[in-house]
Amino acid sequence: MNHPSYGKPKNRWPYFLLTYPAIMILLLFFVPLCIMFALSFFKRIQSAFFEPAFVFENYVRAFSTFFLQRIGVSLWVAAVAAFICLLIAFPFTFFLSRLRRSRQVPYLVLLISILSLSEVIIAFSWSLLLSKTSGISNLLVALKLLDAPVSWAPGFVAMLSALVYISLPLAIIVLYPSLSRLDVSLTEAATTLGASPIVSFFNVVLPNVRQALLTTFILVFIFVLGSYLIPQVLGRPEHWTLPVHITDQALLKSNMPLAAALAMLLLIASAGLSLLTLRLGRSQL
């Protein structure tokens, strides 16, 4: 039989409807991106702002030892945070997905509500919690576990803790679907074939969720790479990630062209990693 209408909707409305998101993406995303791209080749003028030009000096500066080191620190911080985040998120999500459905719901709701907190609230809450004047160390002193209150922020551990905290819900929500889809009878089958719980974890669970773990790692990595406020508030200058320096250049040093060039580098790094994630996701099928 013939189906001449297959794949050809007679109604043209769907196409018109698509123009709305298209225009929005163009206006809100693509146009600013073009402006930023152009800006990154502009010439900076001391004591003024910048003037249109086509120079590479911003990129030359962006590739200077100082900024390369900053990029290195950013990548390192993002990698460590993503790793710790996964270390916590994986077992948590694994056991969560093994609970009865009705018991899982409250945890998931809690996690989503953490996602709704802004980075500002999280950064300042942690800074308060780790401060000398009103932080947890006072509580520990009251419990006679410490002699005197101490200041834990700013510092590398403080920054990392907050970064892990903010990305944990994201990691869990990304991991959750593939872990809850993992058939329990797979591990049971391994058990009847002589595998102890540890052996079946490494032989059966891990190989079947490896892809999801990798995807989550890269997503959290990109997420942390783009964070600005937490490193700013809770990190020392030597821990500052690239976004902090971009803001620094743009707002304090009024060097918009350099900020634009640095932002382009960050964007390219994130886009590259996102593509890698998509690639891995596809090869999974």
Add this chain to the structure above:
Amino acid sequence: MPNLIIQAISKRFGQTVALEDVSLTLPEAKLICFLGPSGCGKTTLLRLIAGLEQASSGKIFLGETELSAIAAHKRNIGMVFQSFALFPHLNVANNIAYGLKIRGVDKLTRLKRAEELLELVQLSGLGKRHISQLSGGQRQRIAMARALALEPDLFLLDEPLSALDAKLREAMQVELKLLQQRLGITTIVVTHDQQEAMTMADVIVVMGENRVQQIGAPLEIYHKPKNRFVADFIGSNNFIPALVKDTQSVSALGSIFEIALPKSLKVGAQVALSIRPEKLQLYSSEPPKSSKLAGTIKFIRDLGSTVETFVEVAGHELSVKGIQHLATGDKVWLSFDPADAVILEV
């Protein structure tokens, strides 16, 4: 290979009772079917034997060995799961050889054994295939091959054929039975399909209401059901309300029947006379038999291989199976051999 002895096993999940005081002795090297309606605890009992659940009370022995005291992964039991549970990240051969790998058997021996098992389940040459490239029937066989790779003491299958279509299912019933006879491994198959149990089993354990209702050979279960539950669940049955007259007769539907009665029944007790539809004979005139009933045909339906006739006798409808040439509304006589009737307590 010794008997499997299940001793007073009970299992609760929170408030839910899954099994209540189950005691069984299952013979070695036989094919045993756990048969019962959904939710009666068949899977739970199988999982308890495999060690995937812990009993709330009771013990399980394999001969002298207390199975219930051994960790699940040390029991040497082959199990086929309802979902087959094949490892999606391994190919067919590596799935089959997984247990051998855990025991540290070298790769060459593993692959050789995997090929042997593929031959056993008639899938030679499929070793390199990916699990996702297999049909339902093939997966089922691979799951069996994997469970048999370690030459287990017990071979457990949870509704292994329920995912297959009717035609394949019937072929597999025969094949599974032949495989079991060839290997001589004590095999337990869980099923809710009485036809399947009748076809395959040496011994049927009828389960219902979270207990064991009866254990016996298929024909024994069919012809001599121990209680109303079994008589109702296995095949179709007519239940006629009856009253015990004396030690060897009951009255039912206005007639007296001479029937061997269990000793435990008291005179005047309410019982049910259970008789299979195919054990009832229809006559257009009064037959010269002792056990007979008079009635009227209410309804006739053609079942293809046979005809089912519904006869009303003293306000009670009875089903009769067998070819006949009567019409709805005809006055008829029914008779049966008292040896075919079973008296059940109600």
